Amino acid sequence: MPPKTCALCENAKAILKRPKTGQQICKDCFFHVFETEVHNTITQANLFARGDRVAIGASGGKDSTVLAYVLKTLNERYHYGLHLFLLSIDEGITGYRDDSLETVKRNQQQYDMPLKILSYDELYGWTMDRIVSQIGKKNNCTFCGVFRRQALDRGAAVLNVDHIVTGHNADDIAETVLMNIMRGDIARLGRCTSIVTQGEDTIKRSKPFKYAYEKEIVMYAYFKKLDYFSTECIYSPDAYRGHARTFLKDLEAARPSAIVDIIHSGEAFEIREEIKATQKIQQTCKRCGYMSSNDLCKACTLLEGLERGMASSGITDRARKKLDAEGPLPENLRTIPFYQPPSGNPNPTITIES
Amino acid sequence: MTTISLRIEFGGGLELLFSNEKRHTLTLPSMVSFDNNSKISADALSGVNLKPADVEYLVFYLRDHLLQERPELFIEGKTVRPGILVLINDTDWELEGEGEYVLQNNDEIVFISTLHGG
Numbered sequence: 001m002p003p004k005t006c007a008l009c010e011n012a013k014a015i016l017k018r019p020k021t022g023q024q025i026c027k028d029c030f031f032h033v034f035e036t037e038v039h040n041t042i043t044q045a046n047l048f049a050r051g052d053r054v055a056i057g058a059s060g061g062k063d064s065t066v067l068a069y070v071l072k073t074l075n076e077r078y079h080y081g082l083h084l085f086l087l088s089i090d091e092g093i094t095g096y097r098d099d100s101l102e103t104v105k106r107n108q109q110q111y112d113m114p115l116k117i118l119s120y121d122e123l124y125g126w127t128m129d130r131i132v133s134q135i136g137k138k139n140n141c142t143f144c145g146v147f148r149r150q151a152l153d154r155g156a157a158v159l160n161v162d163h164i165v166t167g168h169n170a171d172d173i174a175e176t177v178l179m180n181i182m183r184g185d186i187a188r189l190g191r192c193t194s195i196v197t198q199g200e201d202t203i204k205r206s207k208p209f210k211y212a213y214e215k216e217i218v219m220y221a222y223f224k225k226l227d228y229f230s231t232e233c234i235y236s237p238d239a240y241r242g243h244a245r246t247f248l249k250d251l252e253a254a255r256p257s258a259i260v261d262i263i264h265s266g267e268a269f270e271i272r273e274e275i276k277a278t279q280k281i282q283q284t285c286k287r288c289g290y291m292s293s294n295d296l297c298k299a300c301t302l303l304e305g306l307e308r309g310m311a312s313s314g315i316t317d318r319a320r321k322k323l324d325a326e327g328p329l330p331e332n333l334r335t336i337p338f339y340q341p342p343s344g345n346p347n348p349t350i351t352i353e354s
Numbered sequence: 355m356t357t358i359s360l361r362i363e364f365g366g367g368l369e370l371l372f373s374n375e376k377r378h379t380l381t382l383p384s385m386v387s388f389d390n391n392s393k394i395s396a397d398a399l400s401g402v403n404l405k406p407a408d409v410e411y412l413v414f415y416l417r418d419h420l421l422q423e424r425p426e427l428f429i430e431g432k433t434v435r436p437g438i439l440v441l442i443n444d445t446d447w448e449l450e451g452e453g454e455y456v457l458q459n460n461d462e463i464v465f466i467s468t469l470h471g472g
Contacts, residue, residue: 230365
């Protein structure tokens with residue numbers, strides 16, 4: 001095949017075929033369209049306000065590294081006026097998280113941003129390794145995801161930020177839509193395509209890479225020679241998401257636009273009124289004050305199960321009933337500290353590693 | 355029999371399947387068996403249907419000679435597993451004909467996996 005010229009600048013050699021559009025473009029045009037599309041996503045959704053303090057959920061992986069790089073670039077190029085921070089969560093997974101945290105520390109130097117690391121051990125008293133040794137390899141993603149969500153909010157509260165951004169990309173969101181359909185999770189299906197999520201007592205959270213293809217993020221990192229960590233979580237081979245991911249990759253191979261099309265379908269879903277009426281209203285957890293659909297938030301429920309040696313009580317109804325039958329929470333059991341959402345105080349209350 | 359020298363690079367965690375080595379150099383014959391059989395000896399080749407060595411052949415060659423474990427994480431059918439990106443001389447292989455691209459001497463082929471956490 002003869003070398004093609006870039007469809008956009010018609011000058012340089014094309015090095016990439018965009019899955020989203022099928023266009024064949026050169027390296028510089030690729031950088032430009034990728035960055036500009038993220039900028040458009042941000043401005044069209046009105047994600048930020050001048051002076052916002054923004055925490056980037058940073059794992060050291062490809063999405064969060066590229067996100068930190070691109071946000072820093074756009075912040076400077078378009079004068080968003082944002083204060084950017086890196087926020088990292090240490091779940092305590094040996095051989096995975098400890099290595100990726102080294103990458104985040106390098107990112108901190110490379111992008112010149114303050115970094116805060118919060119660990120499951122200090123927050124909950126349990127590392128993921130310890131949790132998996134207790135509950136086995138099924139449902140451990142539930143624990144990790146629930147604990148991480150709270151951990152990010154708490155870390156952000158400590159940094160006193162207005163906003164958390166995560167590197168979820170188009171592939172991730174399309175997988176989530178498929179997973180929620182496969183599991184009949186209507187409540188999540190209605191929420192999972194929102195680019196911004198905000199509760200009364202939680203920090204605004206958004207996904208600037210919502211429409212960015214994973215392939216393009218990887219290519220961007222490769223051509224820009226960005227430093228990232230790339231190994232699968234050692235517990236992920238058993239994860240349910242794997243089914244959705246494999247299916248999605250096959251769909252993408254046949255028809256690349258499938259990914260944004262699935263997101264579009266997800267956005268267009270409307271939940272029937274009679275189903276909506278049965279959905280639980282949001283309240284706050286009676287034990288730790290975090291947002292919850294029930295009296296106790298999921299994290300407190302999971303932690304109680306772990307502490308009382310009945311870990312699956314957070315997962316199955318039968319185990320929950322068994323736990324309740326045992327009586328109320330013993331006095332000396334570890335619980336999660338009470339959650340204080342940021343009060344809008346401009347002075348951070350904790351020193352940041354820099 | 356002419357040979358082709360190639361530089362291979364693995365990224366995104368794929369190197370773990372290839373002795374944890376990101377960079378490899380190999381030499382391939384310029385004409386290979388049509389059915390991607392890389393274990394056939396040089397003298398037996400003349401009796402077999404041949405094609406110029408292409409990327410499709412390279413993928414089979416890597417599986418048969420360099421891959422240490424779990425072939426299903428690298429190859430699926432006659433091509434790489436979906437989610438693995440291939441660059442030929444820093445260009446998306448989709449622009450170069452994918453598996454049908456005929457390898458040239460001193461080409462650099464990069465395989466990057468996207469299948470891990472971000």
